[in-house]
Every structure is written in structure tokens, then in C-alpha cells.
Amino acid sequence: xxxxxxxxxxxxxxxxxxxxxxxxxxxxxxxxxxxxxxxxxxxxxxxxxxxxxxxxxxxxxxxxxxxxxxxxxxxxxxxxxxxxxxxxxxxxxxxxxxxxxxxxxxxxxxxxxxxxxxxxxxxxxxxxxxxxxxxxxxxxxxxxxxxxxxxxxxxxxxxxxxxxxxxxxxxxxxxxxxxxxxxxxxxxxxxxxxxxxxxxxxxxxxxxxxxxxxxxxxxxxxxxxxxxxx
Numbered sequence: 001x002x003x004x005x006x007x008x009x010x011x012x013x014x015x016x017x018x019x020x021x022x023x024x025x026x027x028x029x030x031x032x033x034x035x036x037x038x039x040x041x042x043x044x045x046x047x048x049x050x051x052x053x054x055x056x057x058x059x060x061x062x063x064x065x066x067x068x069x070x071x072x073x074x075x076x077x078x079x080x081x082x083x084x085x086x087x088x089x090x091x092x093x094x095x096x097x098x099x100x101x102x103x104x105x106x107x108x109x110x111x112x113x114x115x116x117x118x119x120x121x122x123x124x125x126x127x128x129x130x131x132x133x134x135x136x137x138x139x140x141x142x143x144x145x146x147x148x149x150x151x152x153x154x155x156x157x158x159x160x161x162x163x164x165x166x167x168x169x170x171x172x173x174x175x176x177x178x179x180x181x182x183x184x185x186x187x188x189x190x191x192x193x194x195x196x197x198x199x200x201x202x203x204x205x206x207x208x209x210x211x212x213x214x215x216x217x218x219x220x221x222x223x224x225x226x227x228x229x230x
Contacts, residue, residue: 044082044083044084044090044132045082045083045084045090045229045230046081046082046227046228046229046230047079047080047081047082047227047228047230048079048080048082048196048225048226048227048228049077049078049079049080049225049226050077050078050079050080050094050096050196050198050223050224050225050226051075051076051077051078051223051224051225052075052076052077052198052221052222052223052224053073053074053075053076053221053222053223054073054074054075054076054098054099054100054219054220054221055071055072055073055219055220055221055222056071056072056074056099056100056101056102056202056217056218056219056220057069057070057071057072057101057102057103057218058101058102058104058118058208058215058216058217058218059204059214059215059216059217059218060104060214060215069102069103069104070102070103070104071102071103072099072100072101072102072103072117072118072119074099074100074101074119075097075099076096076097076098076099076124076219076221076223077096077097077223078094078095078096078097078124079094079095080092080093080094080095080225081093081094082130082227087134088131088132088133088134089129089130089131089132090129090130090132091127091128091129091130092126092127092128092129092130092145092147093125093126093127093128094124094125094126094127094128095123095124095125096123096124096125096126097121097122097123097124097154098121098122098123098124098151098202098219099119099120099121099122100120100121100122100217100219101117101118101119101120102117102118103115103116103117103118104116104118115160116158116159116160117158117159118156118157118158118169118173118174119155119156119157119158119159119166120153120155120156120176120208120217121153121154121155121156122151122152122153122154122180123151123152123154124149124150124151124152125149125150125151126147126148126149126184127147127148127149128145128146128147128184129145129146129147130143130144130145131143131144131145138193139191139192139193140189140190140191141189141190141191142187142188142189142190143187143188143189143190144185144186144187145184145185145186145187145188145198146183146184146185146186147183147184147185148181148182148183148184149181149182149183149184149202150179150180150181151179151180151181151182151217152178152179153176153177153178153179153180155168156168156169156170156173156174156176157169157173158173158174174209174211175209175210175211176208176209176210177206177207177208177209177210180204180205180206180208180217181204181205181206182202182203182204182205182217183202183203183205184200184201184202184203185200185201185203186198186199186200186201186221187199190227193227193229194226194227194228194229195224195225195226195227196224196225196226196227197223197224197225198221198222198223198224198225199220199221199222199223200219200220200221200223201219201220201221202217202218202219202220202221203216203217203218204216204217204218
């Protein structure tokens, strides 16, 4: 009898002590548990396609046979992968077909006198570090980015306005190096969670002509893209 009496007292005491906790709102109990802080903004990691206009020319120095370099307008586009690192940081490797070159006049005997177009097509691989600017609007994510790029020459052709037609650079044209390195930087905005628009500058770091004087690639790019979040 005493054993059952002790058990009843124990159960009654436990019920009384537990009643204040049970009376609380379950939501308030869960709210008291701290949530893990997210390491990145939602939707930073993913892949996509990007492309746009490339306004490129050669930055010429003393001793180069080409004069009065002007922009060559062409296309640059390809694919990218974005990996979120932290709340506002991501890295973005890309693989691009970059159509570069210049329009210029050439008064030397190496080419026909008159304007010509030098077209250099590269496989360009940038590695960009992106910094996102936080906004309250989740549909707008402005960002800044910069990073190195390496380019591999695919083709090089010269078009002459006087004679017409084009010819390969190896056929009496400039001797263009097979690789180029550059620094790429710019600004963009991701919007509607799937689209991106960017303005980029691509500044070549080395002379691309093996025989002439200073000639570095310079490009201004206006690009748009579509993004698939992971």
C-alpha cells in the first residue's frame, strides 16, 4: 500500500512541475532555439549562360605598325558556374568564346595601305570573385566582380578594305601569340532570380604581337545571361 502511495505522490509532483512548460506556446519554445546563421544568400550557387557585345581594340605603343586603332564590335559568350562561399561572396569560373581584335590603318609595306580589320578569336577562361551588395528586395542583387583570365588563340584573320576579302594572319599578317592573360572587372545586377546583366572591362596584360611594338587587348563588354540556381 505504501509503495502505491509513494508512486501516486511522485506522479502528482511531476505533473505539477511540468504544467508551466506544457502551458507555453509551442511556437515560443521553438523560437527560443537559436537558428544556424546562413553561410550564403539563397540562390548564389548555380550555373548559366551569358553573352553580349564586345567592343575591343588594341592598345598600341611606339613602334607598332598599326595606327589609329578603333573598336571592333563582335560577340562574346559562353557558360559559367557560380559557387557561393559566404553570405555575399562567390567565385565564378567561366568558359567564353571571345571575339577580339581591332580596326586600324596601316601605312607600312607589310599590308596594303588603308584601313584593315584584325580579328582574333579566343577561348577565354576567367576566374572571378563576386561581391554582392545586400538589398531588402530579394529580386535585385547588385554585385561587383574582378579576377584574372587566360585566353587561347583559336583563329586570327586580317581583312583589308582596299583589296577586300580576308586572309589568315599566318599568311603575311601579324604574328599573334597563342595565349594572352588579362584582368577582368566590372559590375552587374541579378534580377528576377534568374537573369543577370553586366558591364565588364577586359584589360590585356601582355603584348599579343610577337614582332611589332606594344599591342595589348582592351575590351568593353555589355552582357546578359540566364541563371539556374542549385
